[in-house]
Amino acid sequence: MTWLLSREAREQYVIQLYKENKSVREIAKVMHMSFRDIGAITKKVKSEVEQERGDLDHEDDIKSKSKTTQAIKLFCEGKNTVDVVIALDLPADEVRAIYREYWELKQMYELIQIYDEAEYDLHKLLRLHN
Numbered sequence: 720m721t722w723l724l725s726r727e728a729r730e731q732y733v734i735q736l737y738k739e740n741k742s743v744r745e746i747a748k749v750m751h752m753s754f755r756d757i758g759a760i761t762k763k764v765k766s767e768v769e770q771e772r773g774d775l776d777h778e779d780d781i782k783s784k785s786k787t788t789q790a791i792k793l794f795c796e797g798k799n800t801v802d803v804v805i806a807l808d809l810p811a812d813e814v815r816a817i818y819r820e821y822w823e824l825k826q827m828y829e830l831i832q833i834y835d836e837a838e839y840d841l842h843k844l845l846r847l848h849n
Contacts, residue, residue, distance in 0.1 A: 732770070790817040790828045 724732065729750065736746045737760075746757050782789070786807050793803045794817075804814050822831050 730760050733757055734764050737761045737764065787817055787820070790814060791821050794818060794821045 729752070732744055733750055733752070736749065737757075741749075743754050743757050743761070746752070747754055748750055750757070784792075786809055789807055790803050790809070793806060798806070799813070800814050802807070803817075804811055807814075809817075819831060819834070822834075
């Protein structure tokens with residue numbers, strides 16, 4: 720008799736069943752709805768339910784981002800280029816380029832200028848610093 724419910728009542732019932740950990744197949748059987756329609760309804764509340772359960776893992780979220788975004792996040796966390804090369808399995812040249820982009824994002828323009836003048840030579844850069 721679920722087809723006699725209003726659209727809003729059907730949605731609320733689907734949400735209730737979803738929060739009770741019913742599978743989409745079980746909900747479809749009870750509600751006489753398509754998987755697609757159920758998915759559209761549950762998608763609206765999925766992140767809310769995951770937060771209530773504590774299942775939302777930010778680590779998985781960052782892993783779904785581009786390698787550049789992941790590298791910049793690691794730089795923000797204080798990781799150095801070697802750590803980033805190892806963590807993301809990227810070539811060193813690419814990580815250095817991303818690190819330079821990170822400096823630009825942090826508006827470290829003087830550091831970029833000094834780094835460019837030293838021609839990527841760490842020894843020259845350290846001598847200049849001393």
